[in-house]
Amino acid sequence: MGFGQFLTEPEFKFIIVTHRDIFQNTAQESSRFSEQYAELSSVIRLDKDDMKKIGVKAGDSVIVKNASGRVVLKAESSILEQPHPGTAFMINGPWANALVAADTGGTGVPAFKNIEAVLSRSKEEKVTSLDELV
Amino acid sequence: MSNLMGIYQLLPKTNCKKCGKATCMAFAVDLLARKISIEDCPPLKEEKYLSGYEKLKELITPADNVTETGFLVHEDKCIGCGNCVVACPVNVVGDPEGTGSGRAPSNDKVILYIRDGIVRPVNIHECRRFGHNKTLCYACIDTCPTKAIEFV
Amino acid sequence: MDKGPFVCTGCALLCDDIAVELQDNRVTRVDTACRKGVSRMKGCVSPMPCTVDGKTVDENVAIREAARILKEARHPLVFGHGNSTLEAQQKAIELARKLGAHIDDTSSFCQGPLVEAILNNKIPTCTLDEVRHMADVIIFWGADPSHSHPRHLSMYSYFPRGKQRQRGWEEDRTAIIIDVRKSDTAVICGDKLYEIPVGADPDFMNALLNALSNKVPKTPFNMDPKRILELANILKKAEFGVVFAGLGMVYSLDSLDPLFSLMDKLNETSKFHLIPMVGQYNMRGFDHTLFRETGHINRVYFRGEEIEHGPQQSVIELISNDIIDAAMIIGSDPLASLPGPIAKKLAKIPLITIDPCENLTSRRSKVTIPSALSGVECDGTAIRMDGVEVVLKQIIETNKLTDEKIIARIMEEI
Known part of the structure; x- marks a missing residue:
């Protein structure tokens, strides 16, 4: 690897849009703690060219x-x-919600479907678990 | 999923008529409907068309677990929305007050219904793709949001 | 036992043509419901235990402890309600009034603004049955019913034959979708997808308004004006139009004014209605009930004889500003559905959860009280996404108390 491993991974700005998914919803009806619910909720879908760019x-x-x-x-x-x-897409749930700001400008309505965030590669880290979230 | 243009592109496109059809496109239409088989195109086995033949063989081979009309539901994709059930012309004619109007089946003349959140075929010989006057009906395929239905 | 048909409480479509098969007092087969509805009706795999401080207790102990927490709190919040019957919602409002509590529901950060506009007669609306029988132009705006309300298109909005729509969807109906992506529902709408950038809904409304007024429709995102004019033409010719407004639209509007202008304009030349794509099966019911009692659909503080209402009384602002010091959550999982920073704050105050199933919030609650699953383990009434009242039937027997009964018992203790 050499020198590269000491550099921090570059960060890329994204807008995350959340949406519903019937398969995640079905898993949730069965159990909020099911593996399938966690798997589907913790995926971020990226544009193919963006993926190449980020590596x-x-x-x-x-x-x-x-x-x-x-x-x-x-x-x-x-x-x-x-x-x-x-623009990146996520199924709504606690993983996406972790990135939603508390500040609503006094309206009481958070920006659930228009989340600004930065994304970078992760070398070793495991996907965040439900327990770590709350 | 197989589509007409995809199949046509794999054929010789010479309109040689050896299959008895006027054009390769006509052959593709019948092939998609499973009225004929790829073996009915003699030039397809010639060396220059062999790669097309191999691909078509994969594309057209009937899968297991399908009904006589080739109706296949990908259960992992089906969401049980019932679009196909309500749009199916056989259901509309046989059960206008029930499935035809968007509701649960009200008689046993339906050929598609939803059980445990997944579409199920029944009496499939009543499907428009079956029998002497068969037609290439796409109602259940075109109305499926998750592409869970296929005719193979 | 009732033979059905039964009502599915999986979403606010409240499909009322469901058949079930039972074995050992469990729902083992469900006919006609969608995938999600089946999962709801068959019940969860992690039913909620009755606990205080994580220890299993009997109902009486849990109810007494819940009453104590609420009584001792200075600013208790009563939240959730979207998955409860009208009867339980009524009791929850009564309890909040008695406690001098804050009360809010999920509509606070969901479809609230549209339900409020409809109840104040600011937007024309109609029923889903009217849509089935009459609608010829259907717009899904910022909504993906295939995933949120799976039977929407087949039961009411696009595919069924109706009294004045006998020839089927290809000839009789046009489905249009406006969204930021080609969703699974958009796939069905074919070339009638109008893809707009995130948050551009007001711009698109404005462009459409111009097109309907025969002006050149310009958008900051350079959509071909011809396409927008085409759309305007379809809308102008509609006999019975309906806009199904999803959260994609709601979250993009800082103010509903562009929507009001558009609906007014549409109704100059044709008849257009709007139905909010309400998620939880009886969220709209709560809004109706609270509206009838207080004149507000949500975000209410019973301060003595006074009623305070406004964004500062919203669940989000109340938690964010550290106002509330205890909360009772009924049929909702705010720790999963609120923004992370808000959820973390909520988790730090004493919580009481009433729900048939375990969820993130219940696992962080001081008191958990299991309740009967409405439409399966208990009956009641609810209000569908279009404002129509629907009667829920009980399918199986249970020892669990209903939400209504639990709240009533807590009130007795207070």
């Missing part, structure tokens, strides 16, 4: 953070036809 492959861990929180997620490539550079 992550499907299944790699990535660190996603902002002033509200920090989570380790599993990166997967987008299932959308259209490219969406700079």
Whole structure:
């Protein structure tokens, strides 16, 4: 590896949009603590070209953070036809919520579907578990 | 999933008529509907078309677990939304007050229904893709949001 | 036992044509419900125990402890409600009034603004049955019903034959979708997907308004004006139009004014209605009930004889500003659904959870009281996403108390 390993991983800015997923919802109805619920909720889907740019492959861990929180997620490539550079998608749940700001500008409505965060590669870290979140 | 243009591209595209069809496109249409088999195209086994033949063999081979019409549900993808059940023309005609109107089946004339959150075929010989007057109906495929239905 | 059909409480569509098969007092087979609904009706694998401080206790002990916590708190919050019957919601409001508590529900950070606008007659609405029988132009805006309300299109909005829509969806109906991505629902809508950038909903509303007024529709994101004019033409010709507004739309609007303008304009030339895509099965019911009692749909503080209402009374701001010092959560999992920093704060105050199943919040609660799953283990009434009241039936027997009964018992102790 040499010199590179001492450098911090470069960070990339993203907007994260959350959405629902019936398979995650079904798992949740069965148990909030099911493996499937955790697996589906902790995935971040990225534009294919963005993945190349960052240097992550499907299944790699990535660190996603902002002033509200920090989570380790599993990166997967987008299932959308259209490219969406700079935008990433997550199924709504505690992992995405960890990145949602408490500050609502006094409206009482957080920005659940428009989350600004930075993403970087993770060398060894495991995906954040539900227990670590709350 | 196999589609018409995908199949056509793998054929010789010479319109030689050796299969009895006027064009390779007509052959592709019938092949997609499983009215004929790839073996009905003699030039396909010639060396220059062999890669197309191999690919078509994979594409067209009937899978196990499918009904006589080739109706196959990918249970891991099906969300039980019932779009196919309500859109199916056989259901609409046989059960206009029930499935045809968006509700649970009200008689036993339906050929698709939802059980435990997944679509199930029944009396599939009533499907429009079956029998003498079969037609290439796409109602259940086109209305599926998760591409869970396939005819193989 | 009732033979059905039963009502599914998996979402606010409240599908009322469900058949079940039972074995040993458990639902073992479900017909006609979607995947998610089946999972709801068959019940969870981690039912909630009855506990105080993590130790299993009998109901009476848990109820007494819950009453004590609420009584001793200076600013208790009563929150959740979306998964309770109208009867339980009524009791929860009564309890909050008696305690002088803060009360709020999930609509506070969800579909609240639209439900409020509808109850104040600011937006024309209609029922799902009217949609089935009459709607010819259907707009899904910031919504993906295939995942949130799976039977929406098949039961009401697109595929069923209706009295005035006899020829089926290809000829009789046009489904349009406006979203930031090509969702699974968008796949069905084909070329009627209008893909817009995140947060650009007001811009698109404005462009559409211009197109409907025969002006060139410009968008900051350079969507082809021809496409927007095409859309405007479809909308103008609609006999019975309906907008299904999802959270994608709601979260993008700082103010509902652009939506009001658009709905007004649409109703100059055709008839257009709006139905909010309410998630939890009876969230709208809570909003109706509180509205009837206080004139507000959510975010209420019973301060003595006074009623205070506003964003500062929202669950988010109350927690964020360290106002509340105890909370009772009914049929909701705020530690999972609130922003992380807010959830962490909530976890630090004494919590009481009433729910059929264990969840993140219950595991951090001082008191947990298991309740009957509505529509399966108990009956009651609820309000569908379109405002129609639906009667829920009981399917199986249970020893568990209903939410309503638990709240009533807590009130007796207070």
